[in-house]
Amino acid sequence: MNEKHEAPLEGVHCEASRCLGLQGHYKMSGQQGRKIAIVGASGNVGGGTLKALLAKGIHTITAVTRTESTATFPEGVIVKKGSYEDESFLVSAFQGQDVVQLALGFSSYATGQEPLIRAAAKAGVEWILPTEYGSAPDPSKLLDSSPILQGKIQIRKLIEELGSNWIAIVNNPWYDWSMGAGFWGIDIKNRTAKLYDGGKTKFITTNIGTTGKGTAGVLSLPDAELEKYRNKPFYLKSFYISQRDMLDSIQRATGTTDKDWKIEEPDAATVVAQAEEAAKKGDHVAGLISFYVNHMRAGWGGDYNDKATDLTKIGLEAEDLDETTKRVVKEIEGQ
Template identity: 40%
Template sequence: MASSSSNHLKNIAVVGASGNIGSYIVSALLAKRCFNVNAISRIESKATFANGVTVTKVDYNKPDTVVEALKGQDVLIITMSAFAHDAQPKLIRAAADAGVPWVLPNEFGMYNTEEAQNDTIGSSKTKAKELIESLGVSSWLGVTCGFWYEYSLSGGSYGIDVAKREAVFFDKGTQRLNTSTWPQVGRAVASLISLPVSSLDAYRNRMLYISSFALSQRDMLKAVQRATGTTDSDWKITSEPTKQRYADAKEKMKSGDHSAFVKALYTRYFIDEEGLYEKTHELANEKLGLPEEDLEEATKAAVELQKSGYWN
């Protein structure tokens, strides 16, 4: 139940509140001016948080501290590294023990089919949702936003190296996929949990899909060129067969090359329109009141992120 007699959620616990996506979710929640935001932080963490955020320290080796931190919370939002496999089940069990009615598990990325997700991430996300349901206390809300646009573009994961002015097209570079900016994901989460509890039933134990843009690599490169005042002649442009690129990355992962994970993850979603989830799933942008975004501004943000030394 909600924390008050109203039909709205109020107390929101966020794990990873100072992180890449967590900080944008927190900003969007605070902008609503109707939530009490509680950052759940490891006891040894030195992270700092926005004004207006309550900080509660926990020790994951002492489950009681996590349960205590989550008592009275209406929602638990989990944002963390895809490799933090051990923490999420602990948080989910603690949420059930504390009676938290809603959990947003560590999604906030690309999803279309279980097959594609399990090919790359593995079954950990599926198991997290199954665990929430099996405990019989909380319900989950899954937010699929595609890969983060400014993050993925600035870091070269979309095959475009802004610093070196090199682009590798997967096949012809014309396959589109859905992608979202950090601010749009934050707005989506805040809008979702601002809905009346009675309206949230429509999304109970279901994935919800949002998107900022549906773009091909060629679309992205043209946007980067506009942002940097360059043309094709300023860039080294090559191509690779998408399925071979994916197969090569998977082989490297099997041999223990962890750096190949990102290459495999991104390439997988350029195969068979797997990353263009708007073709098979209705987008919730309009229902959540999300604004249409400016591709030029988002691309400039990606270019500036690369220039800022973020990836160093």
């Protein structure tokens, strides 16, 4: 086990630590400082959360990484390195933490979380944020069709059975990341679009940066507010839009119209059936396609707009769809 205390952030980490030492949990302006350990602090979600937490200046943050990791972290972050297969290391790393945030990669979701969760519970951690940061496993056709979402339910149950508590960050597929990867059915470079069932069904999507900011906002809530989300999800959103809304925004960003695009309106059920058959034969991309398309189907569970009502409570403001789209288009066309 290797424990490294890097130099504190000037006027930030030390102040928060001093208040933690004297008062338990440092509080300011309706926010509350905590001791937070992040596993995956150099990734998209973990890194975004880390940055947002540091900006608040009230938390004591520990990044837990594998021994061989070469990731570096800002000053003020405590770094603990060891093996994720070594329970004694994990328990030691999590000892005294108020929160453990798991922000693992997609490939580690199914099997990588359990040892970390068991160690966090053994260390007496009150709050565990499992690796979710996607779609909600709420009762829906989407849940019925997705083993990944069903697995989230099992992880939540495990945390409760071990005597700890979970908060799940729900954001649906990321708007900006998914657009860059082409998963919305719109190919910006080649000017083609597949608008499933006409592309008029609205659903929730969130920018990847908003997930980090939102997670940090949740973890900074005072105890009385955080308690409201004990063993419950917190629903984030950047946009409540349809595929057609996406395409319109892309066209504004590119100065194009429908005449410049090849637009198809395939039947969503047919596309999903074909993708699922391909996935059974080992085509992992096809599996993702069916997952995304199901979010864009009416009544399937991609619309939780009525649940994403607490955003101002955690300091999130309305986002501009066209500004995000312009940024992504610039990145894509600049490749």
